Amino acid sequence: MLAVHLGPGGWTFAFDHARTRAGQCDFGRRRITVSRHIVTRVSDDDVDQVLLHEVAHALAGPRAGHGPVWRRTAADIGYTGSRLYDGPVASELAPWVGTCPAGHEHFRYRTPTRPLACARCARRFDGRNLITWERRAATA
Known part of the structure; x- marks a missing residue:
């Protein structure tokens, strides 16, 4: 191609x-x-x-x-997609998995260094929606 x-x-x-x-x-x-x-x-x-x-x-x-x-x-040249990729990502390889109080999962490939709130629960930062991070034992 x-x-x-x-x-x-x-x-x-x-x-x-x-x-x-x-x-x-x-x-x-x-x-x-x-x-x-x-x-x-x-x-x-x-x-x-x-x-x-x-x-x-x-x-x-x-x-x-x-x-x-x-x-x-x-x-x-025949491209029909959008400017951003929105397909599946390799989330199972992320060493950090976060969960908000509502149960939404978030994945990070770098160590989270500051408090993050779930954007699915609220558009703006809200301390009630803080994500709790856990490091996976091993990633492939």
């Missing part, structure tokens, strides 16, 4: 260990990566969409972000 849209040479592809994002376009290294954890959780069509999303970034350039130039480029 990279060769079709970006031409031969120049850009490389690899899998990475990201757990919360699906893909990345690294302009400095001219490299597109896709999360090995997320690829195992989605369909082949979804993986193709992730690749198209990142290829659109490569074609649109480093300053395009998710703006109009990127959106046009993405549509032109």
Whole structure:
């Protein structure tokens, strides 16, 4: 897919260990990566969409972000998704699991350093909705 849209040479592809994002376009290294954890959780069509999303970034350039130039480029090459990945993430790999008083679960890959309140229970910070964190014994 990279060769079709970006031409031969120049850009490389690899899998990475990201757990919360699906893909990345690294302009400095001219490299597109896709999360090995997320690829195992989605369909082949979804993986193709992730690749198209990142290829659109490569074609649109480093300053395009998710703006109009990127959106046009993405549509032109067949990307049909949104600007953000909203599929499954590798939450079972998160070493920190938090629970609010209402029972909503939250996952963190880095040690929580400040009090956090559940955003599902209230839009603004509310001390009554504080999340209690526990470190998992071992993660895969």
